[in-house]
Amino acid sequence: MKICEVKEVLNAELLCGDELLENEVSYAFGSDLMSDVLAFVKGKTLLLTGLTNQQVVRTAEMADLSAIVFVRGKKPGEDIVQLATEKDIALLLTRDTMYTASGKLYSNGLEGVSID
Amino acid sequence: MEDIKYVFDVKKDDFVRAGETSSKVKKILRELGIDSSIIRKISIAAYEAEMNIVIHSTGGQIVLEITPGVIRITANDRGPGIADVELAMKEGYSTATDRVREMGFGAGMGLPNMKRCSDRLYVTSSEGTGTHIVIEVDLKAGEQGE
Numbered sequence: 001m002k003i004c005e006v007k008e009v010l011n012a013e014l015l016c017g018d019e020l021l022e023n024e025v026s027y028a029f030g031s032d033l034m035s036d037v038l039a040f041v042k043g044k045t046l047l048l049t050g051l052t053n054q055q056v057v058r059t060a061e062m063a064d065l066s067a068i069v070f071v072r073g074k075k076p077g078e079d080i081v082q083l084a085t086e087k088d089i090a091l092l093l094t095r096d097t098m099y100t101a102s103g104k105l106y107s108n109g110l111e112g113v114s115i116d
Numbered sequence: 117m118e119d120i121k122y123v124f125d126v127k128k129d130d131f132v133r134a135g136e137t138s139s140k141v142k143k144i145l146r147e148l149g150i151d152s153s154i155i156r157k158i159s160i161a162a163y164e165a166e167m168n169i170v171i172h173s174t175g176g177q178i179v180l181e182i183t184p185g186v187i188r189i190t191a192n193d194r195g196p197g198i199a200d201v202e203l204a205m206k207e208g209y210s211t212a213t214d215r216v217r218e219m220g221f222g223a224g225m226g227l228p229n230m231k232r233c234s235d236r237l238y239v240t241s242s243e244g245t246g247t248h249i250v251i252e253v254d255l256k257a258g259e260q261g262e
């Protein structure tokens with residue numbers, strides 16, 4: 001699914017990453033535990049999270065993720081948007097909860113990461 | 117390729133700058149043209165080690181060494197050390213505070229992640245001398261960059 005489709009499905013606001021909208025994500029992973037993200041997620045994966053601190057962007061950077069969705073309408077600070085812009089990571093903001101956002105994306109064909 | 121060594125200071129409780137060292141490590145490896153899956157492993161392991169210094173220690177250093185066959189991350193801190201290393205290595209074991217958990221860390225997966233991302237992991241620690249961690253990832257021909 002393209003990041004612009006994610007934006008549409010979740011009726012999300014794009015906080016940064018205009019030039020990344022045409023990029024594809026193949027899977028999605030929802031978590032507030034950054035070490036779980038680092039353990040299970042590999043490239044081209046969309047991260048959904050309820051956390052809005054710097055470490056979310058750092059985690060995405062280390063795991064080579066290109067987009068993060070902040071759920072429940074929790075908006076990150078300007079410093080976080082700045083860091084994501086520097087690291088070429090798209091940030092999206094949706095009013096949906098984690099459950100609803102995940103359900104919408106899944107039913108539109110975006111699968112979860114498989115854990116082996 | 118000549119051996120390369122970088123040393124970075126990591127402060128305790130500095131949650132704003134936490135991750136900067138691993139970010140620098142990642143940038144250095146990219147510029148050397150190292151294989152991207154190797155960079156990802158090293159970056160994740162370095163980041164977990166860096167976060168542990170920030171969260172659990174009184175401060176320390178991260179050292180990056182690049183040699184023809186191996187990339188090595190060494191994380192040294194000044195204490196307080198880990199009383200039971202075997203226990204600390206278990207998935208899910210954590211002594212992190214609620215404040216740290218609210219930031220997304222403290223799931224007890226950091227040391228297991230370092231293990232998963234490395235070819236060799238050495239952890240030595242004692243109360244008093246601090247914690248010393250060595251993370252090694254092997255570089256095969258074709259992954260080394262120029």
Ligand SMILES: Nc1ncnc2c1ncn2[C@@H]1O[C@H](COP(=O)(O)OP(=O)(O)O)[C@@H](O)[C@H]1O
Binds near residue numbers: 035164169
């Ligand atoms: N550098 C360190 N100094 C002191 N204690 C540490 C250090 N690194 C890890 N520990 C101890 O080992 C435990 C497990 O570490 P880790 O697997 O990274 O999980 P987490 O950081 O989520 O707690 C920590 O909760 C802490 O008690």
Ligand SMILES: [Mg+2]
Binds near residue numbers: 221222227
């Ligand atoms: Mg940890």
